[in-house]
Amino acid sequence: MDPHARATLRDVPAYVPGNRPLARGEGLAPLAHLASNENPLGPSPLALEALARASSQWARYPDDHCADLREALAARLGVPTECLAVGAGSSGLLKLLAEAYLEPGRTVVYAWPTFPMYRIVARLQEAVEVPVPLDGDGRHDLARMAEAARRASLVVVCNPNNPTGTYVSEAELVAFLGQVPEDALVVLDEAYAEFARAAAPDYPDSVRWVREGRRVAVLRSFSKVYGLAGLRVGYLVAPPEVVEAVGRARVPFPVCAPAQVAALAALADEAHVGRTLQVVAEGRRRLQQLAGQLGLPSYPSVANFVWLDVGRPAEQVAAELLRRGVLVRPGPIGTTWLRVSVGTPEELSRFEGALRQVLAAAG
Numbered sequence: 001m002d003p004h005a006r007a008t009l010r011d012v013p014a015y016v017p018g019n020r021p022l023a024r025g026e027g028l029a030p031l032a033h034l035a036s037n038e039n040p041l042g043p044s045p046l047a048l049e050a051l052a053r054a055s056s057q058w059a060r061y062p063d064d065h066c067a068d069l070r071e072a073l074a075a076r077l078g079v080p081t082e083c084l085a086v087g088a089g090s091s092g093l094l095k096l097l098a099e100a101y102l103e104p105g106r107t108v109v110y111a112w113p114t115f116p117m118y119r120i121v122a123r124l125q126e127a128v129e130v131p132v133p134l135d136g137d138g139r140h141d142l143a144r145m146a147e148a149a150r151r152a153s154l155v156v157v158c159n160p161n162n163p164t165g166t167y168v169s170e171a172e173l174v175a176f177l178g179q180v181p182e183d184a185l186v187v188l189d190e191a192y193a194e195f196a197r198a199a200a201p202d203y204p205d206s207v208r209w210v211r212e213g214r215r216v217a218v219l220r221s222f223s224k225v226y227g228l229a230g231l232r233v234g235y236l237v238a239p240p241e242v243v244e245a246v247g248r249a250r251v252p253f254p255v256c257a258p259a260q261v262a263a264l265a266a267l268a269d270e271a272h273v274g275r276t277l278q279v280v281a282e283g284r285r286r287l288q289q290l291a292g293q294l295g296l297p298s299y300p301s302v303a304n305f306v307w308l309d310v311g312r313p314a315e316q317v318a319a320e321l322l323r324r325g326v327l328v329r330p331g332p333i334g335t336t337w338l339r340v341s342v343g344t345p346e347e348l349s350r351f352e353g354a355l356r357q358v359l360a361a362a363g
């Protein structure tokens with residue numbers, strides 16, 4: 001790295017995308033894409049039609065304020081448009097939140113292990129980090145997080161948590177919010193909310209807290225249930241003053257026109273969302289059954305992925321699976337845990353066959 005760049009950058013871990021071998025053209029083109037928790041059914045057909053119809057617009061700059069999409073989201077969620085920001089993926093908005101609320105000497109609290117972007121954006125801001133280990137059930141340790149939150153500017157709850165797939169319930173979150181000081185902003189990363197809501201009746205209705213004026217920022221994504229990961233679009237629901245603060249940190253035209261057009265159409269495509277939820281619920285059940293049959297420990301996921309202990313170095317198992325056309329996500333180096341996204345039934349059959357072979361060969 002350039003020695004003249006900020007020294008801080010040496011401490012910022014690189015984000016390793018799950019589709020790295022694909023993107024770099026290395027190795028086999030996988031036949032089962034189970035590494036990035038995308039929608040196995042692809043984008044909504046209505047989004048594809050809307051994109052085709054709008055293609056003559058691409059020479060123009062997009063709407064800087066994403067007004068149509070914000071209005072549609074506001075109507076859907078029952079909040080004023082001032083409570084909504086749209087960004088280049090929910091991770092783009094997460095970075096803006098960090099830029100708006102973190103700086104040297106300010107503290108951010110998050111669980112660990114979790115989505116690695118919290119660590120990355122905190123390091124970029126040179127903030128004080130308090131990673132709180134998950135409890136023995138792979139769940140957020142909210143008592144310890146609330147304790148640490150007394151000194152925090154930001155507290156991030158990944159709900160459901162990536163990579164474990166475990167979730168924090170409405171009652172647990174109500175109790176937690178009661179313990180966190182009002183001046184700490186609680187960020188609820190709900191990239192997988194739609195799957196969790198379908199799986200767990202006590203998954204929180206967190207937008208309610210924004211309606212009630214609580215300092216809560218909810219992050220959602222069009223990359224998962226809406227199948228638009230390649231277009232990079234996500235949204236933030238938060239009190240107007242938080243949306244305004246985040247807006248100060250952004251670049252002009254942060255969300256490209258195709259992303260706005262596709263997201264608006266995908267939001268209205270309830271049939272596609274319904275089909276996706278059904279395929280994911282069935283596939284998740286199947287992965288959990290497979291883990292049980294093979295005696296591999298796993299957590300009770302409510303998301304579109306399962307975190308499995310394969311009992312041998314996960315990097316090696318992932319490399320063996322890739323040789324058999326299956327792309328999964330190993331945990332950090334040295335771990336025996338793998339994250340497997342729920343794919344189509346065909347992708348899951350391929351994964352099952354490959355995993356059985358790899359585990360049998362390892363003895």
Ligand SMILES: Cc1ncc(COP(=O)(O)O)c(C=O)c1O
Nearest residue numbers: 089090091115162191221223234
């Ligand atoms: C917990 C969590 N938050 C955010 C994201 C990023 O979503 P987006 O594609 O909207 O940036 C992911 C993606 O894997 C995730 O797992």
